[in-house]
Amino acid sequence: MSKRQYNNRVMQWVEDRLPIISLMENSGVIYPTPKNLNYWWNYGSLAGVVMVIMILTGIFLAMNYQAHPTVAFDSVERIVRDVNYGWLLRYLHMNGASMFFLLVYIHMFRGMYYGSYKAPRELLWMIGVTIYLAMMATAFMGYVLPWGQMSFWGATVITNLFSAVPVVGTDIVTWMWGGFAVDFPTLNRFFAWHYLLPFILFALVFLHLWALHTHKSNNPLGIDAKTPQDMMPFHPFYTIKDLYGLGFFMIFYLYFVFFQPNFFGEVDNYIPANPMVTPPHIVPEWYFLPFYAMLRAVPDKLGGVIVMFAGVLILYVLPWLDTSKVRSARFRPVFKQMFWIFFLDCLVLGYVGAKSPDEMFMGIMTMTTLGQIATTYYFFHFIVLLPLLGKYETTKPLPNSIAEEVAKKYAQ
Amino acid sequence: MRKLFIIALMGLSLGFAGAAHAAGGAPVPAKQNWTFTGLFGGGFDKAQLKRGGQVFFEVCNGCHSVSLMAYRNLVESGAWTEDEAKELASGFEVQDGPNDEGEMFMRPARLSDRFVSPYPNDKAAAAAHGAIPPDLSVITKARKYGPDYIHALLIGYKDEVPEGVTIPEGSNYNEFFPGNAIAMAAPLTDGAVEYADGTEATLDQLSRDVVTFLAWAAEPELEARTALGIKVLIYLVILTAMLGALKHRIWRRLSDPNLSCEDPH
Numbered sequence: 001m002s003k004r005q006y007n008n009r010v011m012q013w014v015e016d017r018l019p020i021i022s023l024m025e026n027s028g029v030i031y032p033t034p035k036n037l038n039y040w041w042n043y044g045s046l047a048g049v050v051m052v053i054m055i056l057t058g059i060f061l062a063m064n065y066q067a068h069p070t071v072a073f074d075s076v077e078r079i080v081r082d083v084n085y086g087w088l089l090r091y092l093h094m095n096g097a098s099m100f101f102l103l104v105y106i107h108m109f110r111g112m113y114y115g116s117y118k119a120p121r122e123l124l125w126m127i128g129v130t131i132y133l134a135m136m137a138t139a140f141m142g143y144v145l146p147w148g149q150m151s152f153w154g155a156t157v158i159t160n161l162f163s164a165v166p167v168v169g170t171d172i173v174t175w176m177w178g179g180f181a182v183d184f185p186t187l188n189r190f191f192a193w194h195y196l197l198p199f200i201l202f203a204l205v206f207l208h209l210w211a212l213h214t215h216k217s218n219n220p221l222g223i224d225a226k227t228p229q230d231m232m233p234f235h236p237f238y239t240i241k242d243l244y245g246l247g248f249f250m251i252f253y254l255y256f257v258f259f260q261p262n263f264f265g266e267v268d269n270y271i272p273a274n275p276m277v278t279p280p281h282i283v284p285e286w287y288f289l290p291f292y293a294m295l296r297a298v299p300d301k302l303g304g305v306i307v308m309f310a311g312v313l314i315l316y317v318l319p320w321l322d323t324s325k326v327r328s329a330r331f332r333p334v335f336k337q338m339f340w341i342f343f344l345d346c347l348v349l350g351y352v353g354a355k356s357p358d359e360m361f362m363g364i365m366t367m368t369t370l371g372q373i374a375t376t377y378y379f380f381h382f383i384v385l386l387p388l389l390g391k392y393e394t395t396k397p398l399p400n401s402i403a404e405e406v407a408k409k410y411a412q
Numbered sequence: 413m414r415k416l417f418i419i420a421l422m423g424l425s426l427g428f429a430g431a432a433h434a435a436g437g438a439p440v441p442a443k444q445n446w447t448f449t450g451l452f453g454g455g456f457d458k459a460q461l462k463r464g465g466q467v468f469f470e471v472c473n474g475c476h477s478v479s480l481m482a483y484r485n486l487v488e489s490g491a492w493t494e495d496e497a498k499e500l501a502s503g504f505e506v507q508d509g510p511n512d513e514g515e516m517f518m519r520p521a522r523l524s525d526r527f528v529s530p531y532p533n534d535k536a537a538a539a540a541h542g543a544i545p546p547d548l549s550v551i552t553k554a555r556k557y558g559p560d561y562i563h564a565l566l567i568g569y570k571d572e573v574p575e576g577v578t579i580p581e582g583s584n585y586n587e588f589f590p591g592n593a594i595a596m597a598a599p600l601t602d603g604a605v606e607y608a609d610g611t612e613a614t615l616d617q618l619s620r621d622v623v624t625f626l627a628w629a630a631e632p633e634l635e636a637r638t639a640l641g642i643k644v645l646i647y648l649v650i651l652t653a654m655l656g657a658l659k660h661r662i663w664r665r666l667s668d669p670n671l672s673c674e675d676p677h
Contacts, residue, residue, distance in 0.1 A: 004677055005677075030673070030676065032673030033673070035666060035671070074480065077480050077549070078480075081480065081485075081633070087633040087636075087637060088637075088640075091637075227672075228672035228673050229669065229670065229671070229672045231672065231673035232666070232671050232673050233673055236662050237662060237663065237665075237666075240655065240658055240659045240662050240663075241659055241663075243655050243659075244652065244655040244656050244658075247651055247652030247655050247656075250652075251649065251652065254644055254645065255641075255645065257641075258453070258637055258640065258641025258642075258644065259451065259452055259638060259641055262553060267553065267554055267555055267556050268554070270550045270553040271546075271554050280590075403669065406666060407669050410666060410667045
């Protein structure tokens with residue numbers, strides 16, 4: 001690579017000693033991006049923005065939060081009441097968690113619909129799944145910190161899952177708790193983890209972007225870019241498009257922060273934690289509900305735990321389960337239908353997760369039965385449908401190039 | 413066709429969310445018109461807030477605490493003057509100390525003190541009542557249906573227990589309490605408080621006023637929050653519209669088929 005020349009002498013001075021100016025220029029300005037990305041490609045950068053908001057608000061919340069069972073609940077309320085704009089910090093952070101998951105779920109479903117996980121982007125996808133796992137761990141521990149009833153009982157239920165491990169299960173749980181029940185040591189270490197994990201997550205996002213920039217973005221046609229005319233520089237085209245999308249997202253996000261700050265929360269978490277009183281329904285936050293439904297679909301505790309973890313971990317091998325060479329669902333008529341059925345199945349799982357297991361669904365079956373059907377279908381989609389579809393599906397002919405398709409669109 | 417499908421899915425997921433919220437045994441309390449709920453928040457009626465405070469301090473505070481609020485917050489709410497709040501506070505005794513002799517002592521409460529709790533600890537409260545009267549600091553945030561539920565509960569006591577329902581000794585029948593048997597006896601009746609501003613103290617009025625007070629105690633930031641929120645949203649709508657115009661302008665360059673990602677260097 002030839003040496004980059006810059007008119008600004010300071011930039012040139014830095015560049016000669018550390019080529020960080022050209023690095024930033026390469027990855028944020030002239031970075032080649034397909035011309036035909038639609039608005040579903042906005043969600044990755046949106047999730048990145050929310051991550052930064054979460055880290056910044058989190059740092060300032062940590063300056064005022066106290067991780068001790070006797071004062072944790074009150075310290076959170078003190079932030080809302082007595083810290084300058086503390087209510088804004090807290091509600092940005094609290095709703096930010098829901099937004100982060102919402103955006104990442106859309107981002108993941110987009111990847112599935114357009115086959116973004118296929119070669120050569122398998123590792124990019126797998127790093128993404130790892131980010132998702134780190135998010136889940138971070139969110140779970142963060143939810144424990146306000147030390148309300150759901151915090152405490154959620155922590156108790158989830159950590160107790162590890163007691164299903166044969167032989168050493170109970171010891172693992174005691175080790176995780178730092179005692180014989182969820183108490184001060186648990187809360188204190190969860191706080192430490194909750195502060196650490198986001199930085200690990202940040203590093204993973206960096207790797208995710210590195211892998212992305214190696215093979216560039218997939219696109220709605222799912223075909224590779226062949227000529228320079230298929231692509232255009234990231235700036236100004238996608239900087240402005242991302243900003244435009246960010247505007248809409250911020251309106252949505254901040255509406256909840258300012259006007260319905262507790263919309264996504266459980267009312268029970270405003271009752272201070274009480275180890276002597278179990279809430280009638282222990283429900284996780286909405287973003288965990290599908291996995292909660294999988295956990296409860298299996299009558300055996302260990303089996304439920306395995307199925308629940310398998311539900312996430314199966315995403316790691318998705319690039320190899322989907323045997324079709326065609327990426328985009330636009331050219332896969334059967335897969336397209338299956339994708340939407342799978343999406344619906346995930347919604348059903350979420351719905352079941354929010355209900356108590358013995359409740360009836362439309363008077364025909366219990367929620368447990370519905371959960372079992374939906375869980376079975378979830379795995380059926382990955383293990384049976386995707387491998388077979390790749391073999392037997394007749395795909396539609398792929399277009400010649402991205403540039404040709406873009407030209408057609410602008411000719412109209 | 414695909415659009416229809418997506419719309420149907422969205423409708424379905426909304427239906428699910430709604431159904432997930434409607435579960436539970438007790439009847440759903442009727443939706444009330446509050447000054448502080450609504451799509452874009454709202455505020456507190458200062459006169460109503462002050463009446464609610466009177467109900468709280470004269471009735472509820474006999475058994476319930478609101479330990480997260482301080483008397484200074486009354487002044488900050490705009491419903492009490494500083495002198496009124498000081499006078500109200502001085503009616504309560506708090507323990508202070510140790511003094512120079514190493515003794516703890518009692519003194520009248522000041523603006524900087526938190527609302528004085530009726531019992532020194534939970535055990536004392538339980539000993540007096542059999543059950544611990546919950547702290548009411550965040551009660552409207554801590555119950556499903558929030559203010560509507562508290563209001564329904566306060567006016568939901570019935571002398572006649574319906575057939576088939578048995579209420580244990582020491583409990584009272586309340587239509588809206590989960591399980592119907594509530595330890596708290598009906599706290600409010602017509603005329604339970606003589607309002608300083610002359611408003612007729614019907615049960616419904618008392619309940620509405622005190623719920624307003626409790627909602628304020630749960631979310632004292634509400635007025636500042638919604639006032640700032642309106643400005644932020646208006647700003648964002650204008651900004652987004654401008655960004656949209658800019659986006660469309662920049663993207664017009666795509667009509668040039670030679671536009672490419674070639675390295676300018």
